[in-house]
Amino acid sequence: MEGTAKPDYANCVKISTDASIKEMIPPGALVMLTPLIVGILFGVETLSGVLAGSLVSGVQAGASEHARTRGPKGSDPHKAVVIGDTVGDPLKDISGPSLNILIKLMAVESLIFATFFATHGGLLFKIF
Secondary structure (H helix, E strand, O other), X not given: OOOOOOOOHHHHHXXXXXXHHHHOHHHHHHHHXXXXXXXXXXXXXXXXXXXXXXXXXXXXXXXXXXXXXXXXXXXXXXXXXXXXXXXXXXXXXXXXXXXXXXXXXXXXXXXXXXXXXXXXXXXXXXXX
């Protein structure tokens, strides 16, 4: 640990890449399985609510950005909005593009299985 050895960049990149790919499996599975499980168990109506909720969560970051311009400046609500915008703006820039892809994936997957959900979906409502 004297700092004289040449660093192994390739090994460092391989370790980081393997770990990041391994950590992406649960969120990807969640996004892929949510429309299937909701559509089969609860039906088309509930699935449309899930898709609407995912869409609203994606749009919320842009809506909160414009809330800063509303209300009197210097008031307590305005100060809270500015603090929230300061914290949320970097998060929006980092996670926004990937969340948009996941929202589109859920919508496209729901459209692909729409006829199946319409004919065979809502198993819980049919049983109980």
